[in-house]
Each structure stands twice: as structure tokens, then as C-alpha cells.
Amino acid sequence: MTDESIVDFPGEKIDVRFDKSLCIGVAECGRASGDLFKKGRSPWCVPDECTVDEVRDIVERCPSGALSYTDKQGTPEQASDVNQIGVVADGPLYAIGDLHIEGAPEDKSGLKYRAALCRCGQSQNKPYCDNSHREAGFRDYGAVGDRGPGLKNRGGPLEIKPVEHGPLLVKGNFDILAGSGRVAWSGEKVALCRCGASENKPFCDGRHREIGW
Ligand code: FES
Numbered sequence: 696m697t698d699e700s701i702v703d704f705p706g707e708k709i710d711v712r713f714d715k716s717l718c719i720g721v722a723e724c725g726r727a728s729g730d731l732f733k734k735g736r737s738p739w740c741v742p743d744e745c746t747v748d749e750v751r752d753i754v755e756r757c758p759s760g761a762l763s764y765t766d767k768q769g770t771p772e773q774a775s776d777v778n779q780i781g782v783v784a785d786g787p788l789y790a791i792g793d794l795h796i797e798g799a800p801e802d803k804s805g806l807k808y809r810a811a812l813c814r815c816g817q818s819q820n821k822p823y824c825d826n827s828h829r830e831a832g833f834r835d836y837g838a839v840g841d842r843g844p845g846l847k848n849r850g851g852p853l854e855i856k857p858v859e860h861g862p863l864l865v866k867g868n869f870d871i872l873a874g875s876g877r878v879a880w881s882g883e884k885v886a887l888c889r890c891g892a893s894e895n896k897p898f899c900d901g902r903h904r905e906i907g908w
Contacts, residue, residue, distance in 0.1 A: 706742025837874020
């Protein structure tokens with residue numbers, strides 16, 4: 696079965712894939728200098744307008760994993776050395792690193808490195824963000840109160856499991872960045888709120904049960 700949300704843009708040395716179902720319009724691609732992406736042009740993305748390194752650099756800026764590439768020289772995207780979960784003010788969680796998101800489809804390869812995860816509880820595309828937080832009026836600056844147990848090691852796989860009717864369970868070596876950009880929390884295991892109701896965001900405090908999420 697073909698996924699109609701996926702559009703491929705072939706190039707001589709590198710192909711770019713865009714997955715509309717994951718795009719939340721951050722526009723890191725559209726604002727990048729150069730002509731890889733050009734609004735109003737058809738096709739919108741032309742990989743041969745840039746060097747392979749430029750294409751890789753721009754695609755890897757996409758925080759939702761909607762963009763990915765296949766480098767025909769055979770060099771796959773490398774996961775960041777450090778796993779991070781960024782709390783976006785009034786918005787989602789940005790996960791970057793060696794991501795293993797339970798249930799992530801194989802053909803959505805950007806999700807192996809970058810993902811925007813819903814934390815307002817309203818997305819129609821859970822566990823991924825679809826910008827429903829805007830309509831829902833979700834408000835949270837992204838302050839993080841706890842520092843976490845700290846880390847002995849960095850990197851390695853980061854497992855993300857959306858629990859049915861409950862939080863995101865995250866396991867691995869990772870940091871949580873507060874909405875201010877501060878490295879706020881470091882540790883190996885945490886439950887993050889994805890219902891939007893926790894009074895100790897970004898952590899789950901069990902309130903999903905009270906609200907019958
Ligand atoms: S998922 Fe929101 S409080 Fe647990």
C-alpha cells in the first residue's frame with residue numbers, strides 16, 4: 696500500500712523524502728538559504744540545486760522528521776551523539792538522537808533521528824504533533840523543575856513508548872531541555888506527560904487517570 700502523504704524528490708546523488716503527515720510547518724527548510732526548497736516552484740524541492748552536504752544539513756534541521764534523505768553514496772544520516780528531548784513552549788516535545796519510537800512505520804525514516812511528539816493530548820496523529828495545541832490553546836512555557844539523576848554515559852538508543860491512555864515512557868541516556876533552551880534534566884528513564892494535564896510538566900504526575908484521558 697502506498698502512503699499518499701509521502702513525496703519523493705529524486706536527485707543525482709541524493710534523494711529527499713517529504714512526509715506531509717509529520718510536517719508541522721516549522722519552516723526550517725523553507726528559510727534555509729540556497730535553492731533546495733523554493734515556495735511556488737514545481738517541484739518544490741530540487742536536490743540537484745545544492746551539494747550533497749548542503750542537502751544533508753538542511754534536511755537534518757527538520758525537527759519533526761518530516762524530511763529525510765537517501766544519500767546515494769551510501770552514507771546514511773547519523774544519529775546525534777547526544778539524545779535530547781526539547782520542551783517547546785506551548786508546543787510539542789522535540790526528540791533528537793538515536794530514536795526508537797514504538798510503532799513508528801519503517802518508511803518514515805526521519806523518525807529514526809528527529810520527532811515532534813504531542814504533549815497537549817489533542818493531536819489526531821498521536822504520538823506525533825499535528826499543531827492541535829494551537830487550537831486547543833495549550834499553554835506551558837516549558838519550565839522543568841527537576842534536575843534528574845544525571846548520566847554516566849551519553850548517546851546510545853533512545854526508546855520512546857507511548858503508553859495507552861498514559862504518558863510517553865522514555866528510556867536511554869538523554870537530556871531534557873527546558874523551553875528556555877537550558878539543559879534541565881539528565882537521566883535514563885522518565886515518564887513524560889502527553890495528556891496535557893500534568894501539574895508537573897513535562898513529567899507525568901498521574902493526572903491522565905483523573906481526567907479519563
Ligand atoms: S500523561 Fe499527562 S499526567 Fe500522565
